[in-house]
Amino acid sequence: MAKIISIVNQKEGTGKSACTANLAVGLAQKNMKVLIVDADPQSDVSAGFGYRDCDDSNETLTALMDAVMKDEDIPSDCHIRHQAEGIDIICSNIGLAGTEVQLVNAMSREYVLKQILYGIKDQYDAVIIDCIGSGNGGIISQLKMQNEMKLTDESWISYQQGKGNEEYQKYMEDLTDMQNHVLPYLQSFCSLEEKGVQERREQQVAEKNESREAVPRAGVEANIAVKDAGKAERKPVAQKKAMPRKETVNP
Ligand SMILES: Nc1ncnc2c1ncn2[C@@H]1O[C@H](COP(=O)(O)OP(=O)(O)OP(=O)(O)O)[C@@H](O)[C@H]1O
Ligand SMILES: [Mg+2]
Known part of the structure; x- marks a missing residue:
């Protein structure tokens, strides 16, 4: 079947x-x-x-x-x-x-x-x-x-076992069949995917590190330049003079 x-x-x-x-x-x-x-x-x-x-x-x-x-x-x-x-x-x-x-x-x-x-x-x-x-x-x-059939957990298997030998036997045969034939392919497929994802991630990290090393000073200098911009010629801000109050004259 x-x-x-x-x-x-x-x-x-x-x-x-x-x-x-x-x-x-x-x-x-x-x-x-x-x-x-x-x-x-x-x-x-x-x-x-x-x-x-x-x-x-x-x-x-x-x-x-x-x-x-x-x-x-x-x-x-x-x-x-x-x-x-x-x-x-x-x-x-x-x-x-x-x-x-x-x-x-x-x-x-x-x-x-x-x-x-x-x-x-x-x-x-x-x-x-x-x-x-x-x-x-x-x-x-x-x-x-x-x-x-659906793959289930331990408690369901115990339930099947309790229900009767024949049903339990069939369930276990189906499970073994599934484990022998289907799961190895799914597992190898998933591990291929994991491997692919891991490789891509490692490559991305390596690329990022490389690009960081290639332009380290420029970034630092640029930051200093931005931080110190205009420092030498900075003048104290002139204090604002208080405006004389207008006298209001009542008629
Ligand atoms: N194991 C894998 N490793 C790397 N790429 C994969 C893997 N499996 C699928 N892909 C890629 O992921 C993309 C989506 O895959 P797929 O079309 O099989 O998904 P799907 O779930 O059927 O999508 P949809 O819901 O649109 O039907 C495709 O470009 C496929 O080549
Ligand atoms: Mg699809």
């Missing part, structure tokens, strides 16, 4: 699409069959995989969601585009921004994406959903119904 992984962050430009693409490639290199669902109207992941014509195309997630909301049939191939690298993708286009708004008031809105993926997800080992950054909640509402 496919693991469905949603890459979500409400803040824009935080690397969701980059993470989606890298995770997909990493998992495909491990011989896993991966489907990417581009759920962002900006269609960055679609473009990243070479599909730059999506705004003029009807074969996108937008068309599929619109069809489900109108209670129409969706094509059996679900507009999936196949990549030579073993990564499949359902692209998005700018129309998804409108669909996102309509989803907010749609009947059974949480089930729209679930209906689309229902017949296809089991052909894959992993389905990765690249989400919209900020939105109206239409896309995000889909995710609650999509994720087969």
Whole structure:
């Protein structure tokens, strides 16, 4: 059964699409069959995989969601585009921004994406959903119904353990699967980012120090010059003479 992984962050430009693409490639290199669902109207992941014509195309997630909301049939191939690298993708286009708004008031809105993926997800080992950054909640509402498991804390694991051996066993298997396959890619991706950020920061500090050393005296002299400006010729301010008071004469 496919693991469905949603890459979500409400803040824009935080690397969701980059993470989606890298995770997909990493998992495909491990011989896993991966489907990417581009759920962002900006269609960055679609473009990243070479599909730059999506705004003029009807074969996108937008068309599929619109069809489900109108209670129409969706094509059996679900507009999936196949990549030579073993990564499949359902692209998005700018129309998804409108669909996102309509989803907010749609009947059974949480089930729209679930209906689309229902017949296809089991052909894959992993389905990765690249989400919209900020939105109206239409896309995000889909995710609650999509994720087969969520990573939780120790207390939740103990709760599962108490509930029954079978459920606990399944949870632990899923967790191990996730730790073996998904987390190493996320970790290496994040450490790459950290490394990149650290290197850039060190470079900035070095550049700053260099530029400070290059013009040290000029700055000091300029400061002295400003501080002492006009000191030699400074004259005491002449005291103002008091003006004689006008005598007022009463008529
Ligand atoms: N690990 C990384 N190291 C350095 N730069 C990165 C990394 N991940 C992403 N970026 C850069 O950060 C920018 C934003 O990344 P990306 O488009 O993946 O973010 P996003 O969260 O999908 O944005 P949006 O919310 O607009 O969809 C891009 O220019 C991308 O190349
Ligand atoms: Mg993105």
